[in-house]
Amino acid sequence: MTEDRDGMVVYWRPGCPYCMKLRLxxxxxxxxxTEVNIWRDPEAAAFVRSVADGNETVPTVSVAGHAMVNPSKRQVLDAVRAHAPQLETS
Incomplete structure (x- = not known):
């Protein structure tokens, strides 16, 4: 799975404490x-490397095509409000 130009994708891998925290x-x-395990999806791992200076740094989050490497929950929420408010359900 590659990035979602309209939605939000959380790229993660097992055993990553930063991933566990953000996902929770x-x-x-x-x-x-959508959550994507980069160890099970080579395309997703390649996408993460493309936005993380060649590293598989996770969590990486893509919000409507805007990638963030190791963002905080606040940064994710701000990006959703700015780029994809349709993702907030009531």
């Missing part, structure tokens, strides 16, 4: 998004 925080929001 996002579960308590009303955002609609």
């Amino acid at each position: 925080q996002l579960r308590f929001t009303r955002l609609r998004y």
